[in-house]
Amino acid sequence: MSHHTTQGHAHGHDDFEIEPVEGLPAEPPKGENILWQGRPNWWRLAVESLKVKWVAGYFVLLALWRFVSQLDLLPLGQAIGSAVPFLILGFITCGMLTLVAVAQARATVYTVTDARVAMRIGAALNVTINIPYTQVGNAMLDLRPNGTGTIALETIGETRLSYLTCWPHVRPWYLREAQPALRCIPEAEKVATLLSEAAEARVAMPKVTRQAKAPHAPRHATTVAAE
Numbered sequence: 001m002s003h004h005t006t007q008g009h010a011h012g013h014d015d016f017e018i019e020p021v022e023g024l025p026a027e028p029p030k031g032e033n034i035l036w037q038g039r040p041n042w043w044r045l046a047v048e049s050l051k052v053k054w055v056a057g058y059f060v061l062l063a064l065w066r067f068v069s070q071l072d073l074l075p076l077g078q079a080i081g082s083a084v085p086f087l088i089l090g091f092i093t094c095g096m097l098t099l100v101a102v103a104q105a106r107a108t109v110y111t112v113t114d115a116r117v118a119m120r121i122g123a124a125l126n127v128t129i130n131i132p133y134t135q136v137g138n139a140m141l142d143l144r145p146n147g148t149g150t151i152a153l154e155t156i157g158e159t160r161l162s163y164l165t166c167w168p169h170v171r172p173w174y175l176r177e178a179q180p181a182l183r184c185i186p187e188a189e190k191v192a193t194l195l196s197e198a199a200e201a202r203v204a205m206p207k208v209t210r211q212a213k214a215p216h217a218p219r220h221a222t223t224v225a226a227e
Contacts, residue, residue, distance in 0.1 A: 032113050036194055040104070112194060
């Protein structure tokens, strides 16, 4: 299955197709340079996106409720035993969520170039999203104390992305206008600075266009417009 990449859109990726550059479906155009590539931190992804700590806390509360409710009715050992199934179920659930986070992190490659942000995402079905800087209105950094963080991109123009297609690589709770995000990346502040500088340079780059020759005009007129 072949796949194409269009600015600001997601497209299917053939798992059996060899990527010329990891994380990109094709070689970058001449003159485009890769500035950074990385993946989410799987544990931070499990905590922040899949809420594994909240899920664990929920099952602990269920186990405590079961223990307390049975303490007056059963001997201590049996009361503890009645709460154990909740802990086992919670352990299994958290383990499954963690495996999902690991699979998502391993399948993901974020690429920052001097022209765009590319996101190869999806554990079951890979999709590649290309977001040129000219279609980014704003970038928000959510930095954690350990240095990991999330960089969310607010897109402009006709760029529309599906929340479900991008999840979990989106800014949480922005369902109507999904904001693709580099989730839980290491050295997030450094990457945000790199991305910001590249975007500013790209947007400020003038674009030279040549007007069509007007009737009886002695020569072509050249105009310069910002992208």
